Amino acid sequence: xxxxxxxxxxxxxxxxxxxxxxxxxxxxxxxxxxxxxxxxxxxxxxxxxxxxxxxxxxxxxxxxxxxxxxxxxxxxxxxxxxxxxxxxxxxxxxxxxxxxxxxxxxxxxxxxxxxxxxxxxxxxxxxxxxxxxxxxxxxxxxxxxxxxxxxxxxxxxxxxxxxxxxxxxxxxxxxxxxxxxxxxxxxxxxxxxxxxxxxxxxxxxxxxxxxxxxxxxxxxxxxxxxxxxxxxxxxxxxxxxxxxxxxxxxxxxxxxxxxxxxxxxxxxxxxxxxxxxxxxxxxxxxxxxxxxxxxxxxxxxxxxxxxxxx
Ligand code: HEM
Numbered sequence: 001x002x003x004x005x006x007x008x009x010x011x012x013x014x015x016x017x018x019x020x021x022x023x024x025x026x027x028x029x030x031x032x033x034x035x036x037x038x039x040x041x042x043x044x045x046x047x048x049x050x051x052x053x054x055x056x057x058x059x060x061x062x063x064x065x066x067x068x069x070x071x072x073x074x075x076x077x078x079x080x081x082x083x084x085x086x087x088x089x090x091x092x093x094x095x096x097x098x099x100x101x102x103x104x105x106x107x108x109x110x111x112x113x114x115x116x117x118x119x120x121x122x123x124x125x126x127x128x129x130x131x132x133x134x135x136x137x138x139x140x141x142x143x144x145x146x147x148x149x150x151x152x153x154x155x156x157x158x159x160x161x162x163x164x165x166x167x168x169x170x171x172x173x174x175x176x177x178x179x180x181x182x183x184x185x186x187x188x189x190x191x192x193x194x195x196x197x198x199x200x201x202x203x204x205x206x207x208x209x210x211x212x213x214x215x216x217x218x219x220x221x222x223x224x225x226x227x228x229x230x231x232x233x234x235x236x237x238x239x240x241x242x243x244x245x246x247x248x249x250x251x252x253x254x255x256x257x258x259x260x261x262x263x264x265x266x267x268x269x270x271x272x273x274x275x276x277x278x279x280x281x282x283x284x285x286x287x288x289x290x291x292x293x294x295x296x297x298x299x300x301x302x303x304x305x306x307x308x309x310x
Contacts, residue, residue: 055130061122062130068117069139076144079107083151087219094232097225101241108248115256119263127264131275138276140185141201143208150213152249153222153293160184161290173210181289185278197276222294239297246293251286255310258284286310 018025041047052070055062086092086100139145149158155176159167163179186198194202217223225233225242232238261280265272274280282288286307295303 056133057130059126059130061126064117064122065127065130068114068121071114072111073142073144075107075111076142076148079104079148080144080151082107083148083221086221086224087151087216092224092228094228094235094238097228097232098235098238098241101221101238101245105241105245105248108245108253112248112253112256115253115260119256119260122264124264124267128267128272131264135275136195136197136200136277138197138274138278140182140197140276140278143201143205146182146205146209147212148249149291149293150209151216151220152245153220155180155213155217157222157292157295161288173213177206177210177213181291185276185280185283195277225294242294243297246297250289250291250293251307251310254284254286254289254291254307258286 014029015025018028053063053066055066082100082103086097089096156164156167156169158181159176159179160181160183167176167179183194183198186195186201187193221242225238261274261284265274265280271281278284287310288307290306292298292303292306298306
């Protein structure tokens with residue numbers, strides 16, 4: 001096609017596009033004459049991004065802590081972005097599903113392998129000084145982390161293991177919510193009293209979580225996988241990708257995190273209280289949490305031994 005024909009087709013397409021939006025294409029074309037050329041820093045918003053690292057102390061390693069958490073939140077967003085596309089896609093095929101699973105897994109692999117930035121990358125004394133200014137905040141209050149869980153599996157798999165038998169699909173959301181595994185980090189089960197860390201988190205996010213779980217209860221990765229045709233569900237590559245993701249999030253990441261907590265908070269055999277105030281030594285271990293996104297993809301033995309040798 002000649003350049004002239006090409007331009008004419010392009011113009012027609014532009015006119016069609018704006019006609020559909022009930023807009024005048026000529027005004028938009030005229031706007032192009034005056035618009036600024038884009039550059040890297042405006043597009044990536046580097047100035048805004050690099051203005052978000054504000055320390056509470058003068059200790060240099062606090063900057064490592066802040067920035068690594070921010071990197072995590074960005075990757076959490078990338079994961080949720082992919083899951084959202086799976087959740088809203090009609091007629092999912094094996095290739096699409098596997099492709100998205102691989103992307104999500106790669107992001108979580110990166111979070112897991114990079115966790116040494118936390119464990120080995122800060123001075124222990126500095127950490128224990130700046131963390132005193134962070135109480136009662138905790139990574140426990142990461143809403144995106146909770147959303148990844150809600151979007152990955154059915155609610156029952158996130159219920160505290162001790163109450164799983166008493167809850168099913170007919171249980172109301174409020175009741176199920178009160179028995180999510182992570183309530184154990186912030187609740188005294190004898191008195192029912194919640195810690196400030198948990199109450200503050202719920203005041204900010206509970207309504208949003210309930211809305212989110214209502215949608216994802218039927219659109220999470222596990223429910224979608226189970227609804228795929230038998231041949232797809234038996235695709236070994238896909239099963240491997242699902243198991244890999246489950247293991248990475250619920251054993252590898254959890255253990256990297258747990259070992260980091262031990263490194264900073266277990267000094268000379270004495271366990272320090274965490275900023276979120278949980279009984280973290282027990283709470284954070286995968287064999288206690290027994291959080292498994294895709295339980296039927298594991299053998300009985302694997303389930304029994306979940307987190308035992310981690
Ligand atoms: C020196 C680094 C870190 C230490 C010592 C640490 C320690 C802890 C502890 C003790 C808890 C239990 C709740 C509490 O009492 O506060 C916790 C929870 C949590 N932290 Fe961290 N953390 C670190 C880094 C991170 C990073 C980089 C992230 C990424 C966003 C993160 C995300 C979380 C999440 C999501 C929870 C809740 C986990 C669950 O409910 O199983 N933490 N952390």
